[in-house]
Amino acid sequence: MFEIRIICDPADTDRVNATLSEAFTTGPVRQHPARDGQxxxxxxxxxxxxxxxxxxxxxxxxxxxxxxISEIGWTARTAADRPFYDESDRDFWLRKAALLDRIALSDEADGSTRDATDLATRAAQRLMELDDAAVICDPRHYVRQQYAHWAKNQ
Structure with a gap:
């Protein structure tokens, strides 16, 4: 932990606070006038x-x-059983993204360039949006990390 002191124009304080929050885990910002009064x-x-x-x-x-095959069945049944299913159903989106990632991995191993990779990436991005994930990583890597955590707790 460390202390940061910044002297800036008052109009820049919000931008400086936002930038610091993006770069670090920060505590509350204490604000005081500088000695020059400006x-x-x-x-x-x-x-x-x-x-x-x-x-x-x-x-x-x-x-x-x-x-x-089992996951394809689960995904299809779940989608069919809920014609008005809640789009925020995290388990559904996690399992769907993981299924598509596994299919894409299989295609990639075979040297295929079908739509599976694109679909897997889009489903992974949907999961990241749902989770409001503030991480910068490959969306499919995020799915693998989240699926591993989920599977261990099932």
Whole structure:
């Protein structure tokens, strides 16, 4: 943990606070007038953001997953049983994204360039939107990480 002091124009304080919050885990910002009376002093306690967890390899992420055929059946039944299903159903989107990722991995291993990779990426992005994930990583890696956590807790 460390303390940051910034002297800036009062019009820039919101932008400076937002930038610091993006770069660090920050505490409340204390604001005082600068000695010159025209600028503002900002004091903030900050810490480095924790390193993101490494992405598990597909074999590790999907070690506890049912067969692809079984997951296709579950996904189809779940979608059919809920004509007005809640789009925020995280389990559905996680399992669907993981299923599409597994299909895309199989295609990629065979050297195929079908739509599976694009569909897997779009489903992964939907899951990240649903989770409001503030991480910058490959969306399919995010799915693998989240699926591994989910599968261990089932």
């Amino acid at each position: 600028r503002t002093r900002l004091y903030v306690t900050a810490d480095h953001r924790p390193e993101p967890e490494p992405c598990p390899a597909p074999e590790e992420a999907y070690a506890l997953a049912p067969s692809i």
